[in-house]
Amino acid sequence: MSAKRTFEVKALSRVEGEGALYVRLLDGAVDHVELNIYEPPRFFESFLRGRSVEEVPDITARICGICPVAYQMSSCHALEKALGLQVPDEIRALRRLLYCGEWIESHALHIYLLHLPDFLGYESALSMANDHADAVQRGLRLKKIGNDLLARIGGRAVHPVNVTVGGFYRAPRVRDLQELLPDIEWALQASIETLRLVARLDFPPLDRDYDFVSLRHPREYPMNAGDVVTASGLEIPVEEYEQHFQERHVRQSTALHSVLLPDERCYLVGPLARFNHCYEQLSPIAKREAERCGVDGAMENNFRSIVARAVELITACDEARELIRQYTREPAVSRVPFTPRAGEGCHATEAPRGLLYHRYRIGDDGLIAEAKITPPTSQNQGQIEDDLRAFVPQVLDLDDTTAARRCEHLIRNYDPCISCATHFLRWIVER
């Protein structure tokens, strides 16, 4: 008779959105792993049809409360391509500064409040604060500075109101940004301390051969621009994305799984992919600190994504400082005007948790006729399950609760954003 054991996490914690994990073992071997996304569908791609071009960045922001800027940026760029709009460098710089704010806020949240408790053995940052008050306070202040930067450019941190197709409704005031420089200086030092803290954590072994996928740009660390590159050697303009990456709908998930063609392999997007593809484009201070911490080579273990996230936090703070210093006068024109017309455009930007692809078709009536949105977590879902299949044998000797915790830790490596991906998880382990 075969011995069956199952264990489950009915509701994943310290992730954004709702999911569960189910693992079934047969005779001590992993028989089935399922990441169950039960976050209910909200049908953004359906109800975007018939909306005006100007409304799109406001609506897509509502896909995710943690990374609304990513949705706004991918939307705006895709629609600008559809409309044939060229956006001047001054607006481009402000968009990068806004994105830096989101990376700082989101990475600080994930490193300190969601992921670090796993490494230090706490159930939450709230419990961790009893023994590591300085670290938690540092994380909270970093997050606050990121949010403050978002609010000064976008009006508010969650669902900024100032972003529009063509640029910004109003250019941020020079003084409003300059005032933030002392805080950004503090954040840069705090981000360096963050890297020093996370670089010496103990990382569970996880030997995987990931196909990393991210944007890459010759002159800048990828946020708003770049070609799509894979570790397996593909390098394509974003316009060819759908020829190589496709979504599959599987029964256990309201999220769609993305696969890389032709052989339908899973792949990894996010900080580890960007770090490995774009190390040279990191800011000088980020590179210097990475070298000092001995993390300047390739990183293959996604438990070390917290290190990549910390390096990116330094880059975001360093670049934000530079961009604010350069912002000495408001641009004459805050946005490029346009008249809605028929057309189609696609674009990808780098959300804090990975590549985010949008495509829109505008109809003859100037309204959205078709929308396609591929969030980072649905791209990572197949890879998360694949990681779990490789990882579960390491935790088989543990009791169900501890084994489930370890698997949740692995899932958090991906900073999954389940609300976005509903189109993500339960540890149901059958043993």
Added chain:
Amino acid sequence: MAARPKLAVFKFASCDGCQLTLLNCENELLAVASAVEIAYFLEARTQQLDGPYDIGLVEGSVTTAHDIQRIKEARKQCRYLIALGACATAGGIQALRNWADVAEFTRCVYAHPEYIETLATSTSIADHVVVDFELRGCPISHQQLLDVVSSLLRGKKPAVASYSVCMECKRRQTVCVSVARGMPCLGPATQAGCGAICPAFARACFGCYGPKEQANPMSLMRFYFDRGIGRGTLVRLARNFNGNAPEFRDASNVLSSQ
């Protein structure tokens, strides 16, 4: 209320932005966590304490049959149940399905619609259970959230301003974008709370905080229509994050039927 009341955070269909607002109270978070026992808050902690809870904060709208069961159970567990944000108080942007064929919506996104279980409508928490207080916004204001929680802790009835966004514009001395620039602004019909940020950024209000007390959005829509703003633009303006709030819903239905 108990010496250290227990607080729970429940999530339904949403973007997580409103519960994130609790974590965005960076200066106050650790103080809040000492004043109340954060007993159930999946986004922030793994530890889950069983109910009953003194305060339940609910984010998100009801979109599945299972949601209806969950919200009824949450209601039983909580002494005070507070709905947070446009999804929980009006159904959210996902309530746009209420004017559409949800089967067609499902086919549009999913290759296997048969795997998807969803209701034909997205509805507010108060449509299903008694709610003790509704905090508006898309997203909510972190200051208003702190005010509501501290009111409950002191045994006071929570109170937030129910007047319109116009009052906030006047207070910050923002020139009216409707009067001066002819923009169709939803501010006169929308509840304050955001700080009137949109007009300050040279754009019209699009109703994140839902209808103000005794709002008459239909009259406002007629005013804009008479000044040449297209019907489609006005219907879309009313059918937004709070499109399923009764006052906005009725206005958009009248407009689209004319």
